[in-house]
Amino acid sequence: MRRVKVSSVSLPLGIRSPSGGASPGLRRAFPGKLGCVVFLGVFFLGLGPIPGVASQDRPDALVLYRQGQYQRAVEITLQELEENAANLDAYTVLGWSLLALNRYDEALQYGERGLRVSRFDNRIIHIVGDAHFRKGNHSAALQHLQNYVALAPEGRQLPHVYYMMGEIFLNFGEYNHADIALTQAVLLAADRAPWWARLGYAREQAGSKEGALQAYQAALERAPALPEALQGVERLQG
Structure with a gap:
């Protein structure tokens, strides 16, 4: 802090003199009410940016995602994560946006980072x-996926x-399990x-001809x- 000379006593700029008034140096540097405004302005400039001001002007990443502006949503959420590496909402919208852009490696990378912050966040799971x-x-x-079902039995996903x-069960050749999972999917x-067609195929492979035909017909409806x-x-009626 710059110091000014007052009656042979050196006082920090802005400190009141023993007589109770502002130091002469301060009055000379910033006369009247304007001086107070200038002084406060200099003071707050010294503090740097006020936290939260920049983020208030930033577009909402979730709104951008819902509008289909996936790349812009990615950019915003990456900025948010630079400011707060534990922001689970940012990890979520970032992951959704990366999936929508078919950038699966990055979705996995950031998703795993999010799980290190909270291993039970069903959105990131x-x-x-x-x-x-x-x-x-x-x-x-x-x-x-099984963890998601356990953690979010009424989840939107x-x-x-x-x-x-x-x-996955179809890929594994576990057709009865595939039937159960796909039945739940079409119920929801x-x-x-x-x-419905995939459910028909699972039932057909499991040997349930009648159930398969019902599912195929539901698909055609x-x-x-x-x-x-x-x-x-x-195939079933031929």
Whole structure:
């Protein structure tokens, strides 16, 4: 702090003199009310940016994601994570955006970082499971998807989670397990014609001809030209 000379006594700039008034140096440097304004301005400038001000002007990453502006959402959430590496909401929107951009390696990378912050955050567990599924890491995907079901029995991602589990069991040749998972998926999202067709295939492979035919027909009720369902009905009735 700069010091000024006052009656042979050196006082820090802005400290009141023993007589009770502001130091002459301060009055000369910043006369009147304007001096107070200037002094306060200099003081706050010295403090640097006020925390939170920049983030208030930043676009909402979740809104950008919902608008389909996935790359912009990625940029915003990465900025948020630079400011707070434990921001689970930022990890979540970042993961969703990276999945939407088919950037599965990055979704997995940041998802695993998020799980190091909170291993029981079901949103991030779903992101990691989804990324593993899309990369073909079926065993790792199944573990995370089952964890999601256990942690979020009414979670909004349940239909898709059960569908992915069904596909994994089909890949493993575990057709009865695939039947169970895909049945849950279509119960939660009955409008998904392709899922009904996959359920029909699982039942067909498990030897349940009647159940398979019912599932294929349910698929055709929703999508009359769906090739997988048409072919399934033809096989079973041919």
